[in-house]
């Protein structure tokens with residue numbers, strides 16, 4: 467199903483035509499630009515071309531000048547660098563202040579951020595500060611050429627329908643975009659662009675947040691969104707021990723382990739592994755779903771995988787509707803057999 471939501475602003479801005487350009491908030495962590503930022507540049511470039519406007523990227527961080535070329539190659543016309551040792555550590559109040567400042571100065575018609583831990587925490591502050599609407603977790607974006615209205619599509623009502631939301635009367639139109647949904651920009655090293663070092667006043671760098679210690683949890687090491695091969699387990703695995711078996715298969719294939727919410731809620735595997743509407747969106751080359759029924763809330767997180775293999779003992783399980791290859795059978799027989807065969811090759 468589909469639903470179209472047209473928001474009405476009770477206090478419409480008098481002149482939205484002051485706003486022009488597409489702005490992308492690029493994220494920098496652990497010494498690299500987050501992959502989602504290149505996905506935002508891919509879609510941002512398309513929107514900018516359609517409207518014949520600039521694509522502006524704002525990148526806050528401790529030492530970020532070295533990434534300028536790659537952002538320009540990925541489609542940026544202007545790169546705004548907010549570079550300061552204090553910004554090496556993410557603090558949502560400081561990042562929000564910086565984004566608010568550049569939005570007020572550059573007046574973009576659209577602002578995009580990744581629906582990541584950082585994007586999700588900072589963007590609502592910014593939207594409130596600049597009095598704009600915000601659509602979280604978009605999976606599709608289009609822009610109307612004539613009036614610049616952004617059509618923001620996201621799953622709604624438990625993933626049962628896709629809702630398209632538009633805020634035609636306010637600017638900027640702000641959206642967070644799920645990682646791994648949009649195609650990353652194809653780099654073109656011959657592109658050129660402008661680089662602006664933002665002046666960072668002391669006031670802008672004021673924070674209520676004091677970082678006492680940074681502890682990386684074991685979960686941080688799990689990056690199922692970047693794995694090319696995922697072996698996912700659901701309730702059918704029956705216990706944490708079932709995941710030991712799954713891990714053996716993942717090792718044989720050189721992949722990582724993912725899970726359904728049922729498995730995470732049962733405490734068999736940490737949340738960082740969860741795929742789906744309230745977990746992560748993944749698009750690996752190969753996704754092997756073991757003992758997963760294929761509920762829509764799970765499917766929205768993995769249906770863009772290139773090849774889906776389903777192992778399920780119920781031949782009527784909905785997972786077979788999205789599977790490229792299906793094995794109807796008991797996973798406790800099929801998986802050990804698979805491992806054995808893989809060890810033979």
Ligand code: FAD
Nearest residue numbers: 700701702726727728742743744745757758759764779797
């Ligand atoms: P089940 O649906 O119980 O399926 C288990 C499957 O295993 C069955 O098909 C069964 O035939 C098979 N099986 C059992 N034993 C064996 C065996 N020995 N060999 C082979 N097959 C076997 N779910 C997510 O996954 N991710 C989300 O992000 C998510 N978000 C949600 C958000 C909302 C708002 C709601 C309402 C639900 C959400 N869910 C999510 C839950 C979702 O609706 C399902 O309940 C969940 O995906 C089911 O997990 P499962 O497939 O592991 O379990």
